[in-house]
Amino acid sequence: MKYYVLYILLFYSYSVWGQVVIPNDEAKIDNSAELKIYTSVTSSKGVLIPQLTSLQMLKINSPADGLMIFNSSDKTFEFYNLDSLSWDRIGRISTYTTALSPPLVKFNGECYFNINTKTLFYWNAKTSSWVQIPTL
Amino acid sequence: MKLIGELLFVMIKKILYTVLVLSLSVSSFAATITAKAGGGDWNSGATWDLGHIPLVTEDVVIPTGITVFSTTGVSIYNSISVSGILNISGGDFIVSGLRTITINNGGIINVTGGKNLSFDSNTAPGAVLNVNAGAILNISGGVIQTNTWNSRYIYNYGYIEVGLSINIDILYIYNYNTGTMVVHGDIQGGGSHMWIYNYGIFTVDMSTILYKTNFYNYSTARFMVFGDITLGEGSTFNNSGLVQCLNFIALSNYTDFFNTTGTLIVINNFSTAAGRCPGYSTNLGTFYYGSVTSLDLYCYNFLTSTGKIITPGRRIWLSSDFIGYGLQSDGYVIDKWFDLANNYGFKMKEDTYKPTLRNSLASNVNFNPVVSFSGGQKHMDLDGNTLFAPTKGLAMFSVIVPTSGSTGKAFICDYGLNPTYGFGLGYSTTNAYSYTPTNSSGAENQITAHGRSTKPTLLSHTTLYGTALNQNLGISDGSLSSINTTLTNLTTIDDPEINNAANSDGTNGPFTIGAASSNPSTDDFEGTIAELIVYATKVSTNVKNATESFLALKYGVTLDHDYLTHDSVIYRTYDVTYKYDVAGLGREDYNFLHQRKSKSVNSGAELTVSTALIDNTQFNQKSITTDIAKTLSFLVWAHNGVALNNRIYKFSDYDFNQDSYLQFSIAGLTATTKLIVADDEAFTQNVYTISPTSFNDPNIVYKLPARYNIDITKARYCAILTAGAASTPGVIISSVAPPSIENTAELRVYSTDKGVLLPSIADPSSIVANPPTGLIFFNSTHNRFMFNAGTPASPVWKFVGAPLSQTSTEMSASPGFYLGEIRYCNNCTPKAMWLWNGTSWKALKHD
Numbered sequence: 001m002k003y004y005v006l007y008i009l010l011f012y013s014y015s016v017w018g019q020v021v022i023p024n025d026e027a028k029i030d031n032s033a034e035l036k037i038y039t040s041v042t043s044s045k046g047v048l049i050p051q052l053t054s055l056q057m058l059k060i061n062s063p064a065d066g067l068m069i070f071n072s073s074d075k076t077f078e079f080y081n082l083d084s085l086s087w088d089r090i091g092r093i094s095t096y097t098t099a100l101s102p103p104l105v106k107f108n109g110e111c112y113f114n115i116n117t118k119t120l121f122y123w124n125a126k127t128s129s130w131v132q133i134p135t136l
Numbered sequence: 137m138k139l140i141g142e143l144l145f146v147m148i149k150k151i152l153y154t155v156l157v158l159s160l161s162v163s164s165f166a167a168t169i170t171a172k173a174g175g176g177d178w179n180s181g182a183t184w185d186l187g188h189i190p191l192v193t194e195d196v197v198i199p200t201g202i203t204v205f206s207t208t209g210v211s212i213y214n215s216i217s218v219s220g221i222l223n224i225s226g227g228d229f230i231v232s233g234l235r236t237i238t239i240n241n242g243g244i245i246n247v248t249g250g251k252n253l254s255f256d257s258n259t260a261p262g263a264v265l266n267v268n269a270g271a272i273l274n275i276s277g278g279v280i281q282t283n284t285w286n287s288r289y290i291y292n293y294g295y296i297e298v299g300l301s302i303n304i305d306i307l308y309i310y311n312y313n314t315g316t317m318v319v320h321g322d323i324q325g326g327g328s329h330m331w332i333y334n335y336g337i338f339t340v341d342m343s344t345i346l347y348k349t350n351f352y353n354y355s356t357a358r359f360m361v362f363g364d365i366t367l368g369e370g371s372t373f374n375n376s377g378l379v380q381c382l383n384f385i386a387l388s389n390y391t392d393f394f395n396t397t398g399t400l401i402v403i404n405n406f407s408t409a410a411g412r413c414p415g416y417s418t419n420l421g422t423f424y425y426g427s428v429t430s431l432d433l434y435c436y437n438f439l440t441s442t443g444k445i446i447t448p449g450r451r452i453w454l455s456s457d458f459i460g461y462g463l464q465s466d467g468y469v470i471d472k473w474f475d476l477a478n479n480y481g482f483k484m485k486e487d488t489y490k491p492t493l494r495n496s497l498a499s500n501v502n503f504n505p506v507v508s509f510s511g512g513q514k515h516m517d518l519d520g521n522t523l524f525a526p527t528k529g530l531a532m533f534s535v536i537v538p539t540s541g542s543t544g545k546a547f548i549c550d551y552g553l554n555p556t557y558g559f560g561l562g563y564s565t566t567n568a569y570s571y572t573p574t575n576s577s578g579a580e581n582q583i584t585a586h587g588r589s590t591k592p593t594l595l596s597h598t599t600l601y602g603t604a605l606n607q608n609l610g611i612s613d614g615s616l617s618s619i620n621t622t623l624t625n626l627t628t629i630d631d632p633e634i635n636n637a638a639n640s641d642g643t644n645g646p647f648t649i650g651a652a653s654s655n656p657s658t659d660d661f662e663g664t665i666a667e668l669i670v671y672a673t674k675v676s677t678n679v680k681n682a683t684e685s686f687l688a689l690k691y692g693v694t695l696d697h698d699y700l701t702h703d704s705v706i707y708r709t710y711d712v713t714y715k716y717d718v719a720g721l722g723r724e725d726y727n728f729l730h731q732r733k734s735k736s737v738n739s740g741a742e743l744t745v746s747t748a749l750i751d752n753t754q755f756n757q758k759s760i761t762t763d764i765a766k767t768l769s770f771l772v773w774a775h776n777g778v779a780l781n782n783r784i785y786k787f788s789d790y791d792f793n794q795d796s797y798l799q800f801s802i803a804g805l806t807a808t809t810k811l812i813v814a815d816d817e818a819f820t821q822n823v824y825t826i827s828p829t830s831f832n833d834p835n836i837v838y839k840l841p842a843r844y845n846i847d848i849t850k851a852r853y854c855a856i857l858t859a860g861a862a863s864t865p866g867v868i869i870s871s872v873a874p875p876s877i878e879n880t881a882e883l884r885v886y887s888t889d890k891g892v893l894l895p896s897i898a899d900p901s902s903i904v905a906n907p908p909t910g911l912i913f914f915n916s917t918h919n920r921f922m923f924n925a926g927t928p929a930s931p932v933w934k935f936v937g938a939p940l941s942q943t944s945t946e947m948s949a950s951p952g953f954y955l956g957e958i959r960y961c962n963n964c965t966p967k968a969m970w971l972w973n974g975t976s977w978k979a980l981k982h983d
Binding site for chain 2: 019020030031032033034035036037038039041042043044045046047048049050051053054055058059060061062063064067070072073074075077088089090091092093094095111112113115118119120133134135136
């Protein structure tokens, strides 16, 4: 499959593929995955996504919503948030205001930061409420 | 004291207003008499529209374009408003009664023949002389005087020259920012004193005595005395601006001395009478001196330890931005060029050889005027004065813009007969060169130069006598080069080495600027000279570099070494990466440096920085009204030399506590192009983006906010966020036709019902050796994504989104990346999770 990618770049165009498995092995297709990358158990490999410095990241011309890169300056994964027009770290804590409260989709241990009160909350499923984590 | 001065100013204004209203109400009964077209004799009725000589009750008007003269003096009883020219000789210009004299923009009053401006005994309190911006009052050979005490006011926004002294009882002189006053004598209040409030330029071209005078020199002001200042009986010296003189003599009976926030430069000797110590506690301010004389040991120790000694002193210092008379108009033919080193006045004898001041968009160098020596063998000299370098060595520095000229030698300055006798500095169509007398074991240094360019060029020559015999010539004009010569036996440059008598042509002075002293007709320099500094002694490496730094900063020339002040304080460290198109803003009162706007003079430089909103029609520093707040503050920038779209600029600020405006002239930007600023060149620390203040293709302006208390180890990096060209899309993986092509993605996986699976690994230790930083996989043991946050050699596997673990030092140095970020502090008390609330880290409560 690597050779396909090389081929595409050589001809300076793009191509559309459906349900790709890397390395190419149709037996490994998973119906729920548009793209599946697998690796051997004993000699494992991961995935590299584009690595950009902060400056290179900020210079991307009109990034797509959800575009993901690895920020090599900060060693962190970031995605473009088209709502806030900013690059956000994957895994960052959400922020809300008192007026605009967090969404109802909650799970145990989910946190958010209230910008108005400058305080941190976590979701307590047992009591079904947001609980403030006090500072010392 | 400044506050008191200002209060007084307000009070005076109020009184003045009342007086003016009173005056107007009285004057309203008076008739107006106006000079007719063609002008003529004041004392002829035919000159005036009312057909008679002006009466004491009449208000006189001389309109624009009309010249009136009087050979018997003029007395003004009511008022006079001059927009044309009034030439007075044969008698004084007498202000009598309660009157207002106004010289309007373009108007001139000349009082010649040794006659005076007199406020006579009939002058009531409140008589006012207004010299508006663009107006001239020239009392060429006389004084300003009063016969009796009463309050009189001079408000100068233009130009006043007084041939002799000012002898006044109760006079208030306000010399505002745009005003220049030139006095050729003493400044003497009468029994009831005189007050001078200077906000502009006040020049005395000889020694002067302050007698019963309170001299307030405000922060924008320069009080330049080309001679000594004697602080005499009943006088107060209150400086918060810049004062320079040759010697400063404080007599025993002066009243007060304050230099608290000012800079006082005494080139030679500062002396004070027994029992009087002008400087005490904090009121000495910034004080430079050649030597100090005081009978009081305590005072001597205080003055010498608080002040800064000048060593070595400049022997010649000619600067185009201070010809002396404050006239900055383009084309002004220079009669005399004041030597800021306070040793010489450079004067020309014949009009045809006088150089010309150039002050225009086309000729100025880094927003500073220049003096043109082009055409007609323009040159100037020291009259009969000599300039030897008898001990230790010699150093010459000059900033020039060469144009064309002979292929032979062309002298910027010359003394003696090159190269056998004397010394000089030159720049011809072929070479830059300098020389010391070859028949006394001196040498000539040459650098092939003119082919390089005709752009602003900094030349620097140093000679050392004695055991470390050495001579160096350096040139900076965008590229840099220098040549070093080892001398054999040069020990002095004095009369025999110059051989003045044998080699001067007799009509031109021995020391010449703009041509050879022995042969000005052929070896004349073509181009403009912005500045010339000569030390008639050796200079240390620090002084050499400091002098070059000052000139380079002022004229936008790029140097290849540290930038430092006269006091050897480094304000910009040489940076091997960021070394291109260096320019800066800065203020250093000792050098009269106040650079409010700068752009590298190198071709292709695209960045202009100013303390104020950038107006591209402004070509002179002095028209920029936003000052640099304090002396010894600098903002210097350079870039890394890569292509414009990836260029990074480094700003080194040294105590520069104010906003600045950055204008980039780059084609192809848009009104939304932003500037990114950070503490590091990777743009990770204190990153913020700035939207343009204005955009007028190709000029885009950003405001760079002040950052306080920064030291030299810190710098800011800026880059323009020029959006890259839309990229070629990469690979799309999708079972259906995607709705759009995302040019910013190398890989796009599109689906509305499927996801992506990354390699699922149970244990990172199974990953092959040397995994690159950023390698990501799904950890199936913990059911979380993991990546290498370390290096290939020593991987650190972290969960994506995991809080950072840092020391307290690391945390205090780094604010949160986002509101609500949580970090673990691994050496804090308590070792706890900490929350970033936007302003500080707060420890979260724990058991």
